[in-house]
Structure formats: structure tokens, C-alpha cells
Amino acid sequence: MKVRFWGVRGSVSVAEQGSMRYGGNTSCVSVELAGGGRLVLDAGTGIRTLGATIDPTAAPIHIMLTHLHLDHISGLLFFAPLFHPDADVTIWGPPGVGGLRERLARYLSAPLSPVEIRELPAKVTFRECTPEGWQVGAAKITATQVIHRGPTLGYRIEEENVALAYIPDHEPGLGQDLERDDARWISGHALACNASLLIHDGQYTESEYKMTVGWGHSLVADALTFAYRTEARRVALFHHDPGHDDAALDAIAEEAHATWRGDGELSLAREGEDIHLT
Amino acid sequence: MADTQQPLDLILARNLMSVLETPSFLVDDSGVLVFFNEAAGEMLGQRFEETGRLARDRWSAIGPVDGDGNALNAEPLTVALREGRPSHGQFHIYTDQNRIVEVETSAVPLVSGGDFHGALVLFWPVEP
Helix, strand or coil, X not given: CEEEEEECECCCCCCCHHHCCCCCCECEEEEECCCCCEEEECCCCHHHHHHCCCCCCCCCEEEECCCCCHHHHCCHHHCHHHHCCCCEEEEEECCCCCCHHHHHHCCCCCCCCCCCHHHCCCEEEEEECCCCCEEECCXXXXXXXXCCCCCCEEEEEEECCEEXXXXXXXXXXXXXXXXXXXXXXXXXXXXXXXXXXEEEECCECHHHXXXXXXXXXXXXXXXXXXXXXXXXXXXXXXXXCCXXXXXXXXHHHHHHHHHCCCCCEEEECCCCCEEECC | CCXXXXXXXXXXXXXXXXXXXXXXXXXXXXXXXXXXXHHHHHHHCCCHHHHCCXXXXXXXXXXXXCCCCCECCCCHHHHHHHHCCCEEEEEEEECCCCCEEEEEEEEEEEEECCEEEEXXXXXXXXXX
């Protein structure tokens, strides 16, 4: 399984020179399955660059949205395969009031968009995720609701002996004792348990979190405790705050490494980074 | 994957209950008491950290009963579990010292994604 980060930023994209080492695009991660097939996790602005690199007709494309906040869907309109009449794209997302297509159409319609959702040339199918999961090729996909504002999913993708957990927007520490509570009561734990790679929200520092409790994002220390409890074998902190430039993220990484208790490798995700899971 | 995660509405209800000073119970769809908060623990004389989850037959010893200690069947939690609708009522329960106290109770069914996951039950002692 090959994982690539196309956008690692949270909330809104940034373009400042001093933030380019980690990257400025919002959430998008591609997954090339060992058995063939391509998954795209979220459709933030990073999906535009991804779209330019793939043959839209080579294989069906599965876009798996964790939720419908703008930083996770704003790239959809700029994803080239959606404008290719022979492309076959399935967009998966959380169940909610109103169908997924109708909820996405609030963004992909006037006056917010010059193109209506019905005008997309590709063959696009909209699917709401169900708790029992589904298969893409040999990969088993599981989607579970996690703590964030509004209906929000985390994903687990398992293929052969490899498991990727993707929980980019998540506040598992809200009202929870992450150190001691039973794992079944910790949001997202089952998704991330023993994952080969856990990609997880790590947006806020201690001082920022005092002002942002309940916004649906993790204090870095909580993300680390969550990751430690899951025994993930590798951890990539993700959804970097737009106010954190490269120097700030370096400092966060240094402090995170100093307090990390897990055995697995810990890093802050960077745009353009590839991770091969075997 | 590890054991299945509890439904998110139960997790969030538990998180809310853990900071409430109102005695409250959380019951899953099969009637198992999966959490009660500190205030409820004071009323019962037990702490959840000590008891853990309790099957219906273990925790139903507290009631509901009438003022004479006779068992009641149609209290709010039963309505919420059987009929999936909120219910409010007054009855009596046994406390830790085998005293009977009158309580006012609201039971709210927890439904998400079209599935029924349990009920949140809040208690208020009725002042004599």
C-alpha cells in the first residue's frame, strides 16, 4: 500500500513562503492499493494536484470524505477526473440529514460554484458509508463516526497485513480520560488499533487548545496519548493549523518527540511525502 | 481491529454525563447499564469504577418501586427502551442504605443513523 500526502493543512489553505516545507494545501491523501485500485481520502485543495497526475479512465476512483467541512471538499471542483466523461468516480461520505449528493450540492451549486453538481461530465456515484464496511478490490474499508462537529467519519483500510487509519479531524479527549478509559469508549480507537500507519489530527498546542476546546480538533498531547493507546506502529500528525508556519511545526515536532511514549515512528505529515506500507 | 467502538451517541452521552451534577444512567439497547455518573453513584452508594457495567437483573434491584416498595413496570426507562420515545415520570428507588426515596426521572432514547442505541436517564430527587 502506497500512501501520499497531497494536502496536510487544516481549516484553510496557506500560501506563505515560510509554510511550504510542510505544505499549504488542505486535507487530501491518496492510497494506491497493492492489489490495484486507488482511494482518495478527502478532497481538500490538495486533490487538485493529485488529479493532474492520474489517468482518469485507468480505474474507478473512490473518494472517501470524512465530513463535509469546506477544507475537506473545496478541491472537488478542481479535481480533473470529475470533468472527464469516461471517468468513474464514487464519492463516499458520512450519513446525515439529506442525501450525500444533496449536501454536497450546497457547495457545488450557484452562487458558490460556477458548475452545478449535475453538470459534472464524469460518471459520479454518491454513497453514504454504512457501519458494516465494504470492499475495494482486496481492501476492506471500515468507516466509523468519530468526535468532531457534525457527522464525521474516520476510515480504516486493511489490505493483506497492512492497515491504514485516517482520522484527520478528531477530538477524542473531549470529556474523556484518554489514559485510563476503556478503549471501547474512546472515539476512533477501534479504527486505529495496531494500525501500520495512523494519520491523526494534531492541530493545537496547549495554549491554543484553551480557546478551542470543543471545536473538534486535537491537542497534540491528546493525539499522542490516543496514538499510544492504539499501539499504532507509525503515526503521522496531520491537519496542521494554518497559523503554524514551518518553524512552529518544527517546534511542535520536537516537543512531540520529547514526550512520545510509543514504539512506533512519529512524524508530522508533509505535503508530497510518500509512505510505503508493507 | 480491536473490539468494536461503542456508538458515538453513547460515547458523547457518557462524556456529557461525566461532567453533570445531575444523577444519570446510560443504558444500552439491551438494557445493560453501561455507565452511571458520580452523582448517581452517590445516590446508589456505589462507584461506576468499582461496579463496571451491570446487567439489567443486577441493577434493577434499586427499583422502580412505589412508595410501599412494590415493583413498577412502566417507568420512563422501560418506555424509552421498549417504545423508543422519551418519557418522564415519578417513582421511588432504593438507595444505598435500603432507604426508599422518591425521584423524578426523564429517559431519552438515543437514536442515530436510524439505529436505536440505548437511553440516557436523568434523576432528580423529589424533596419531601
